[in-house]
Amino acid sequence: MRPALLGPGPLILVVGPSGAGKDTLIDGARAHLADRADIRFARRLVTRAPGAGEAHGTLTPDAFAAQRATFALHWDAHGLSYALGPEVVAWLAAGDTVVANGSRATLPAARQRFAMLQIVHVTAPPEVLAQRIAARGRETGGDVAARLARTPPLDAPPQFEIENVGTAAEGSAQLAAFIARTADECRAAART
Ligand SMILES: Nc1ncnc2c1ncn2[C@@H]1O[C@H](COP(=O)(O)OP(=O)(O)OP(=O)(O)O)[C@@H](O)[C@H]1O
Numbered sequence: 001m002r003p004a005l006l007g008p009g010p011l012i013l014v015v016g017p018s019g020a021g022k023d024t025l026i027d028g029a030r031a032h033l034a035d036r037a038d039i040r041f042a043r044r045l046v047t048r049a050p051g052a053g054e055a056h057g058t059l060t061p062d063a064f065a066a067q068r069a070t071f072a073l074h075w076d077a078h079g080l081s082y083a084l085g086p087e088v089v090a091w092l093a094a095g096d097t098v099v100a101n102g103s104r105a106t107l108p109a110a111r112q113r114f115a116m117l118q119i120v121h122v123t124a125p126p127e128v129l130a131q132r133i134a135a136r137g138r139e140t141g142g143d144v145a146a147r148l149a150r151t152p153p154l155d156a157p158p159q160f161e162i163e164n165v166g167t168a169a170e171g172s173a174q175l176a177a178f179i180a181r182t183a184d185e186c187r188a189a190a191r192t
Pocket residue numbers: 016017018019020021022023024025132133135136164165166167168169171
């Protein structure tokens with residue numbers, strides 16, 4: 001028997017190429033939505049120490065493997081392992097909306113796992129991605145090139161697209177509006 005899908009609250013995965021600005025726009029949207037107790041922002045678990053401005057949790061590869069069965073979702077990319085923790089399962093079960101930075105390559109697996117998955121695709125032109133990754137300074141040389149070369153396709157059209165070429169404040173406001181609209185629509189649908 002297949003396990004029940006995680007929900008009924010919606011999971012909004014923000015995906016797109018490295019350097020597009022996913023974390024930046026998520027941080028900005030979180031500030032816009034600070035008064036919304038029904039909207040949760042997931043903290044990723046990653047087998048990498050946090051860099052400047054990053055707020056993810058860090059696990060060693062051994063600890064990650066040991067906790068794998070408890071994760072709401074997990075995936076590998078860039079030689080690292082990523083996960084959304086068990087608190088995400090509880091938030092969705094309560095009907096809350098959860099927002100997380102996700103992986104394009106893992107969307108087919110995520111669709112098998114969540115009752116209501118909404119995809120936000122954040123993009124920017126290649127030269128902008130390269131400039132932003134270099135300016136961020138977290139990766140160097142070959143790692144920057146490898147990130148730019150990683151272009152898994154989306155498995156289906158996204159529910160919302162942000163071309164993040166304006167200011168971060170503009171992109172954050174667009175993302176916050178989509179998140180609030182999704183949360184409101186899902187709550188209204190649950191009441192009928
Ligand atoms: N609209 C914007 N204008 C200018 N700079 C931006 C904008 N959005 C993001 N940035 C900058 O681009 C860099 C990359 O952004 P960020 O780390 O949020 O991207 P990401 O998509 O989460 O990348 P990754 O998948 O590699 O973690 C950061 O230094 C960030 O400050």
